[in-house]
Structure formats: structure tokens, C-alpha cells
Amino acid sequence: MCDQKERILLVQTGGTIDKDYPKTNLGYAFEITEAAVRRILPRARVGVGYDIKTICQKDSQDIEDVDREKLAIACLETHSKRILVTHGTDTMLETAAYLSTRVVDKFVVLTGAFLPETFKSTDADFNVGFAMGTLQALTKHGIFIAMNGQITLWSECRRNKDTDMFEKV
Template sequence: MITILTTGGTIEGLEYDKIDKAPEKAPISIEDHLSRIDIAPEYDIKEVFSKDSRFVNRRDRDLLLREIEFAENDKIIITHGTLTMVETALFLGKLNLDKTIVLTGAFVLGTDPKTDAFENLSFALTKVSSVEKGVYIAMHQTLFPWNNVQKNMQENRFENIKK
């Protein structure tokens, strides 16, 4: 069984009002993406919060940590906005939790026909059951360990820090 914790972001098709930064209602859910997978493993989903990741703060990460600690499953997927996904992975990775945690998200809105949401979520589902315990980021068919990943803002992709 896999626990999926959602935090909002592009993967759920959320567009944010630039004036007051309040999210609109998510037009697509993680459950919608998962329904497209032919043979999905057993999972449960819990929304932890729904925010643009630019505004994810220490309090939000502490809330996420509590959900991870209380989860009965030791395999966790976190859907997260890409802008601060690395910061959340670093926060969790330094805690040396006895679980396998994979963060994933999307660069293209989850409602867009060309979204990468389904591909990234499918990849995360495959990897969470096949890697050793630790914290990872799964994006575009690449799995990055929490302590060797950065977001290249110029090329809008994740990459290893160490060459």
C-alpha cells in the first residue's frame, strides 16, 4: 500500500491569483490522474494542504512531516509544486526517516492535454516500491536522491548537483 500526500501545485491544475495568491478550486485531482493508470498499486490519498509551492513554509513542511510520521505505510508519494520541491526534499531527507518518500509534480498544468503530470505520477508510483528507503524526487523518468538534486530554473528541469 502506498500513501499519497497532496499539497497542491501545477500537477492539480491549480492556477493562482497573482493579486492575493489564493488558490482557486483544483480543477483536476490526483485521483483523476491515477484513474488513467491501467494497473495501479493500492493507495490511499490525503490532502495535506493546497498551495502554490512558492508559499510553502516551515509550518507546512512540519505538517507534512506529521502526516508522514503517522502514515501506516512506509511508501509515501508527495505531490508538490516544482518551485520549492527541492527545499521540501532537503527538509525531509535530513531527518533520516525510516520510509521511502518520493516527491513528484508537473511543469505543465495538470489540466493541459500536454501535461507531464500523468507521466511523473506513474514514474513515482513505479519507483516508490523499487528503491531503498530515503527521500527522492521523481521527474521526467529520472529519480534524484534528496542530497543530489537542484532545479535548473533557466532550463526548467531537475538535474544532479554532482557531475
């Protein structure tokens, strides 16, 4: 269980969760802005300390191994034993697989959203809240996926192509 004095590191990589309407005139595409957790966690009244770090602000389809390595280094260098990574859903499992080869003695949970946090009907608040809660309760080190109300070890998780949901294999 998470010690009350232990701080959680929240890491932004981008993805739909952080997307917002463009700030430029006549823009059509979304842009990735500040970490959505900066807005979500105060609303959720989270009772544990946390720090936020941005690794990149990319759509997950644009994340490369160089970004994954920066993420792994951030996980390895932090004093925090519990880390929440917000990530796009398209390549979340690939990033989890990469981290599993580098980060072995920490609790790492990846989560994201199917709709941007700025949307009223988003799943971002639920997913981040669920991920924060389960991250604190984990007793086994590893890389986990927290999506659709489930926490799953990354290697036992898949994304169902028919339902678009993450599920245990």
C-alpha cells in the same frame, strides 16, 4: 520492493499539478483544486492500493515550514512505508530537505508537473506514473525527487536554471 498488500500514501500539497481554471466567473488566476492523482491513477490502471491525503492546497511558493511539518507528521504517522508527495516544482527541493531531517525510515518520492494535470499537454500523468513505479522499486530509504524521467536522491538533485529541468548533481 513493494509488497502487493502494502498501500502507498499519496499526499497532496498543491502546486501546478493540481491547478485548474477558476470556477468563479471572470476569474483569471488558477486555483488549486482536488488532488490530480484522483484522476491520474484510475486512468493509469495502477495495480497497487493507495490512500490519498491532502495536507494543503498551495502554490509551492506559498508553502511554509508549518506546512512542511504537517507533511512530515503525516509521513511519520502513516503505516505506509512508501509515500508519494505531489508538490509544486519551485520549492520541491526545500521541502525534500526539510523532510530529510524528520523522515528517515521510509521511502518518500516528491513529484509535480510543469503544466496543470487538466492541460492536454501536461507532464503530470507521466511524472506520477513514473514516481509510482520507481517508489515501488526503491530498496533504500530516503527522500527522492522524480521529475523529467529521473529518480534522484534529493541531496544529489538540482534544478537547472537554464533548462528548468531537474537533474542529478
